Amino acid sequence: MNIGAEERARQLSGRTMSNAQYRLLLTGMILALAAMIIFAMCIGRYPVKVVDVVRVLWARLKTLLGAAEPAKNWDPMSEGVILTLRLPRIIASVLVGGALSLSGAAYQGVFKNPLVSPDLLGVSNGACVGAAIAILLHLNDFGIQALAFLMGIGTVLLTMSIPRLMRNDSVTMLVLSGIIVGGIMNSVMGIIKYVADPETELADITYWIMGTLKKATSTDVLMVALPILITTVLLLAMRWQINLLSLGDNEAKTLGVRIGLVRGIIILCSTLLTACAVCICGTIGWVGLVIPHLARMIVGPDNLKSLPMTWVLGSMFMLVVDTVARAATSLEIPLSILTGIIGAPFYLYILVKQRMKMS
């Protein structure tokens, strides 16, 4: 029996890494992400050398910090490709991947359910309706982004107000409310698609729903960077509270957690993150569901460790997916198609692996 216990402890030691191991791993992953960013800048229809990427970025960084314009000893075409085409898009993909994964992990903790994705309370459904209305009204890109963002947040606020009206602050009530509001938004979406002009508007709507970073400009990135940064920092700072909330309302309450307030802040931060991501690139499935699982598989379920890991993994994943989307074929591939093709089988792999450990 003792041997069995030791054997079990040895098997489990993979998931119980020490703090030092964890810190080393996280630092390594962040460096790897940086390397992947530089590598991704080289890839595309117009290939650029790694040296040129580093030189251009370094020179740009120095001028941003106030240094004089240095002598350019590289191909001017490369500079344009790197700075105006690839850099905004690559930063956008990193921000979007991190945002979607982090908000998925936070939702999964707050709702005590590892099968939950950030769309649970209707942010994506609402954003789709917002974008579709903007497309019907022939608004410009900024109009589409703004309306998608506002409708996404508005939908979640509507979802959160139903339990308040019912004077029932249980998680179940909130989830049911999300299903109701999401259902209504889906129907509205149906109406919009039905009346949209199939040649132009419907095509635009469909393309938007499948998600793409093709149109991401540096203005877009600058616009969402600050809210994403603030909410990311807040969520990471509150990640131990997610541990407490995941024990259930009663236990959290007897540990002194003001569950309504803490849960509200975490849901709002996660929703803002998703809304920011969705408004610059459309809806992208699977990332928020699968990446947190992967992080927990590597560092264990403690959110102190798994949340930072989720962010790095999500950023890496989205960077790879978006690079494939823009460079694999001459035609731009919608992101949701790729995340689904990679994400769904990968999810199956995680489930099979966990199943085997349990039996």
Next chain:
Amino acid sequence: MIMEVRDLSFSYPNGRKIFSGVNISLEAGEILTILGPNGVGKSTLLNCLANLLKPSGGEIRMDGKNIHSISLREAAKILGYVPQTHTPAYGYNVRDFVVMGRAPYLGMFQRPSAEDYALADEVMASMNITKLANQPYTEISGGERQQATLARVIVQQPKIIMFDEPTNHLDYGNQLRVVHMIKDLAKRGFAVVMTTHMPDHAIMLGGKTAILNRQGNLICGNTDDIITDENLQNIYQVDVRVVEVAEAGGKVCVYAKSDASV
């Protein structure tokens, strides 16, 4: 007096009364066992005492403070709660689970410090469960999970600890072990309140016993005075006798042989 309950009552918004006129007083180091038939509202009473439900009337004072006029955090420093065993969604390591007992002492943006982890380690060592520290909470046995939760509540450093049916779903040996653990807590100075379906556990724990009857009244007093043939027959509606057994070193409850109604 560490806990004082005066004229406590609870009714649902539709007017259905669960209990009323409940008075309890408890000293540090004392144990109160709450008995009662299924569905009578033991859990509701315990949830009111544990600050999870707001009673319809009456007052609860703990450590001299009215529990409803202080914050949840302040209350959590006085009052610890051990829920019924259940399997949570995430398999946190027992050590990470135990350290969550420090929550009332940490702000919203804080994380447990090295000292908090050291306290968790110390408590686990004192309970001889250090070997569980790196095991997932979801993959240990029910008895071990009960010990882990107990470690968490000790790390919380409250003055009163409440247990919701702590012996539920445990095998016979683990039930007795839990009873001993609770006795030990009282010796260390914690006041303990627990609900149970086993009058024998009340006898083993000694101290005070309260019976919530079908009319929603609470009879509370010294265990010896409360656990009587008449009271037990009244709440369980079966022919139960309380008899002296030398091997048990005191009283035990037995079913009367003549009882034909079961």
